[in-house]
Amino acid sequence: MRKLFAMMLLACITAGANAQEKKASEDKNKAVFTTIKANPITSIKDQNRSGTCWAYSTLSFLESEILKNTGKTYNLCEMFIANKDYMDRAIVTVRMHGDSQFSQGGSFEDVVTIMQNYGICPEEAMPAPGTLTGDSLANFDEFFGVMEPYVAAVAKSKAKKISPQWKKGLQGIIDAYLGACPEKFTYEGKEYTPKEFAASLGLNLDDYVSITSYTHHPFYTQFPIEIQDNWRWAQSYNVPMDELMKIIDNAINEGYTVAWGGDVTEDGFTRKGLGIAYDVKKARSMAGTDADRWFKLSATEKRSKLDSLGIDAPEIVPTQEMRQEAFDSWETTDDHGMHLYGIAKDQNGREYYMVKNSWGEYGDYKGTWYMTKNYVAYKTMNIMVNKNAIPKDIRKKLGI
Template sequence: MKKIVLFTFLFICSFSLINAQEKKDTAPVDTFRFTVVKELPITPVKNQSSSGTCWSFSGLGLFEAELLRLGKPEVDLSEMFVVYHSYSDQAEKYVRMHGALNFSAGGSFHDVLYVLKNYGIVPESLMPGLNYGENMHKHGELDAVTSAYVKAVIQNKNKKLSTAWKKGFDGVLDAYLGELPTEFALNGKKYTPQSYAQSLGLNFDDYVSLTSYTHHPFYGKFALEIPDNWRWGESYNLPLDEFMQVFDNAINNGYALAWGSDVSERGFSRNGIAVNPETRIDNLPGSDQARWLNISEKQMLDSIYKLNTPQPEIKVTQELRQQGFDNYETTDDHGMLIYGIAKDQNGTKYYMVKNSWGTDSKYKGIWYASESFVQQKTMNIMVHKDAIPKDVKKKLGIK
């Protein structure tokens, strides 16, 4: 499958979402039947609509779920507060790097964590980010304007940067997303964004990013080499088997995970299923191999990817993961939230995923991602450090 690496978040998180919303899914109604094994409480599914801000929705979705885990009341945190600060920081770093940095709508879980630690957070009601005549997020114009702005700044036609460029950039964000709240009242108490974040009762130093690739040593940390990791946030590196242990240990002990994944695969449907089908003819179901051998590759793949019933899936290895990352087959597309485990009618394990594409889908905004898909296509996860098995945490040097 041809991959587009640059501006992947903007394309997958935004423009393909437009098509998904405006065109009805013509695939056959699936016959997958799922039984829930473990399901954690989460806040309602939201809709990023036509914006490339999945990283903010999924990152905050993790912290909203963490509050529920701790028995605290449900909260609705402002994604656009995080987006505003991240866009502003990204613009400054882009200019300092003379344009030698990715500048797009994309981001990472590190951005969400950085904003919470350094700027705080506000409720969604205080900053919905819809100051431009829409009732849903539509960032095409905003993204085009901010990108053109920073490119004009680094062209530096005056031979010296002005003292006004950053104020002008933030003025654009003010116009589209709204001015940042500095002080507000909630339930009879006064807060700043920083004091409100502190009032939530979460220790943001307890959250870590994990990944699994062989081009860096295991049990150390490195910055994932992807365009949207512009903050150069680091992830702990684990062998695949221990990486997957974290998923199950987390969910079984009440911890949700922010999940960064490649969703540009044919196996990631727009109607709630993410699978990793085996496409070798000798592994396909049915004893009559001639029916596969006598059709074109396109016909065979079209039949496999109808996704109207469970299929045999690829047995993922560490080498296969690495190959996909190295050759651009696995790309950094989309952020979501994993919050449960289910099984299909054949006993195959799936992870329950909260997406941010609204509820106009078969499972009302929830996806079921097979273990094989998650093993091969996960870029990284962010999770509370106590969700990691004790022996694995010790190897990583996390206390």
């Protein structure tokens, strides 16, 4: 018994030592960031169970624009944008007899167009997200479960002529879940309509342009990116990949921020707060795993091994051709919108963009993600930026 106890004690000590060694190794690989440049942003929000990253990221970007211009902090209302946008999108879907996708997603252009056409209100002028259904945050599961079949029934109707009454019915559904958009409201002691409030923010909404980088259209021209959520067919300026990155760097270094749309389904976009463009072949070797064994691992096991490399994880160096191939093959998808506001570097000198997410204070960095420049170069679908933040030589090529 005493011998067995001694063996058990030795095993515990060994296990503890191994655990400490593993933790030390993980800590060594964990990034320690030094901020190079960080521009002001507003508070982190949580979109929760709603496909509204497009609204959260764009309004966050515009809130930073207001901060830069006036020094004032605003909390603009995502649900106002969603309320107006879903009706607009339903109308297009019905006009096209259902051949236009109706879904929760959207684009930067949706927010700008809604503000131009309908205005905006502060967050407190509408019910807080989720409260109308007894939740503390937005939850669109039931909402879209009701709304999607309604829109589909109208869009695919066998009637020779439909009445406009379906719009009143749909508006009732939208208002029931998101709240009705106010016609007037009081903010800081002054009464506004949504259009008057939008005008008071000091934004020139014509200043905001979308930039992308693909070779299936000529550079220095505009085209609508062929993705489902670009249902307004908004135009993006097309530039080479290196100029896309110059625009982002110049914007941040000049005190601007950038709305970012791209792919976050890659293994390198970790739920802990990093975005790294893994070179999987090299990373597999560093993780001590040969090809035969690697392919037998589950997706979770692979991700765990890759994540364990931390800042030492090797990256691909993206090219224009790689970007195009990933887009054409559906490897790069239009997943998520976020807000780039700064540049940082880790202890190895690798540079990252500081990115405000809309998942609440989630991850190791309380709602901020650090995406490497290689990741952004490879996985960006498009950005929205103030045209005044674009370097003059590139603006000249674009004619803006």
